[in-house]
Amino acid sequence: MSELTLNIPTHYNFAAQIDQYAVDHPEQLAVYWENEAGEVHTLSYDRLRAASAQWANALTSLGVTRGDKVIVLVPRLVDTYPIYLGLMKVGAVVMPGSEMLRSKDIEYRANHAGAKAVIAHVNIIGEVEPVRGACPSLTTFVSVGGEQDGWSSYESLIHGQSTDFTAVETRTDEMAFLSYTSGTTGGPKGVIHTHGWPYVHQRIAATYWFDVQPGEMAWATAGPGWAKWVWSPFVAVLGKGGTAFVYAGRFSAEKYLELLSKHEIAVLCATPTEYRMIAKVDGLDRYKLAALRSACSAGEPLNREVIDTMEKYFGVVVRDGYGQTENSLLVGNFVGGTVRAGSMGLPCPGVHVGIIDEDGKEVPRGQVGDIAVDRQAPVLFKGYLNDAERTARAHRGDWYITGDQGKMDEDGYIWFEGRADDIIISSGYTIGPFEVEDALVQHPDVAECAAVSSPDADRGAIVKAFVVLKRPEQAGEAKVRELQEHVKNLTAPYKYPREIEFVDSLPKTTSGKIRRVELRASEKAKKTQSN
Secondary structure (H helix, E strand, O other): OOOOOOOOEHHHHHHHHHHHHHHHHHOOEEEEEEEEEEEEEEEEHHHHHHHHHHHHHHOOOOOOOOOOEEEEOOOOOHHHHHHHHHHHHHHHHHHHOOOOOOOOOOOHHHHHOOOOOEEOOOHHHHHHHHHHHHOOOOOOOEEEEEOOOOOHHHHHHOOOOOOOOOOOOOOOOOOEEEEEEEOOOOEEEEEEEOOOHHHHHHHHHHHHHHHOOOEEEEOOOOOOOOOOHHHHHHHHHOOOOOOEEEEEOOOOOOHHHHHHHHEEEEEEEOOOOHHHHHOOOOOOHHHOOOOOEEEEEEEOOOOHHHHHHHHHHHOOOEEEEEEEOOEEEEHHHHHHOOOOOOOOOOEEOOOOOEEOOOOOOOOOOOOOOEEEEEOOOOOOOOOOOOHHHHHHHHHHEEEEEEEEEEEEEOOOOOOEEEOOOOEEOOOOOOEOOHHHHHOOOOOOOOOEEEEEEEEEEOOOEEEEEEEOOOOHOOOOHHOOOOOHHHHEEEEEEEOOHHHHHHHOOOEEOOOOOOOHHHHHHHHHHHHHHHH
């Protein structure tokens, strides 16, 4: 599987590829959208081509052009697909942003990247407005889903525009996506992916792992604003000529099962947390997922019990996969291969993944080390924007260091052992302790704090904060709730600490650095004993 020849062209634009598919398959369904109320909206491939062309023409009229960086803050909409494609057509750099971002997050991204424009749903505009004046590079503001003073309306802008637009012939080494991911220190890192990245992703992850076939309906549950949305719902589905099923509603295991029973969904890609909740539903034999033939999972390790339950009731083996914002899929349990429950799987075709030591040398089979990728692998990012230091720290000789540790068995399967750093992965979200701590210490009652990963049966892990109060007598449930709301208001809500423990002091090194590793180990031991 390791041998794969990729004839990567010098010029490539994903949107141009989708336009050509639309010419050949104009009536095929590209997007099927449904909300909690049962309302349905659809886009054929021809309508997707036309709508993205109208948007590209509108962008051109606004002066948004090749190389301009554009923050996109839209939820699960039908329009999300033409919005992304239209930006790619003009050669702009897409900066995906979650609808959960707060003003501080948006300000940081805009100024760090020098973003020119922001496209935001009307429900999110309230987080942009307070920082408009603090983001001098932002000159273009477009609202989606309604009118807003001081903003151009997406719907009005595309009205009457030509449905023809020839995509810019971008080079494969030009920046196409700029996604932000958490770090252990400092602000989020801007991960650079080029136009060549979706070309490679289709030929590796979308082919050997995701596995949607032309004309099939595929449901990848990741939301816009995350690298995983670009991976699967966008590139892997459209790039393979599939139909993207989109559910714009809150997660409910029963609702997910109803939708899978109701629709001809052949491929499902969900998070381990979603699979775990589905597996807990009483009376699973009530649901007949007749069309489902392939299921995969990514974001964190998936436990064997869930895999066994899905196979028992629905006849599909959930295939785990492993990747990061910095790359496409690196390791996976592939279509037609032997799935080893609990294993991340085998390295992707054409990708050299190794388990290495501190000197950058591969360790013997069965020995734990750092999971690393050959720096020449075509799936890797091109560096962190404006951050040569952190880019350099991510490398060790000829390897990119993922930050995760694992071991490789005699047959080449890789088994996850844990994070090598302080990053917290909860329900598939990557959370840096710095972001949580930075928000907490802004509360007037907090003297100092530390945020760590704490094991959790449903979410894999949760954020737990250890807090030293200026006035210890204030400790209590009321203060816990107050601090949790404080964090939610300052940064994306998914980052808030689900548990807070008040302590008199924090463990530190002789130089005064907080030893999160000690707190993390204590949490792991505590949760293991309680189980």
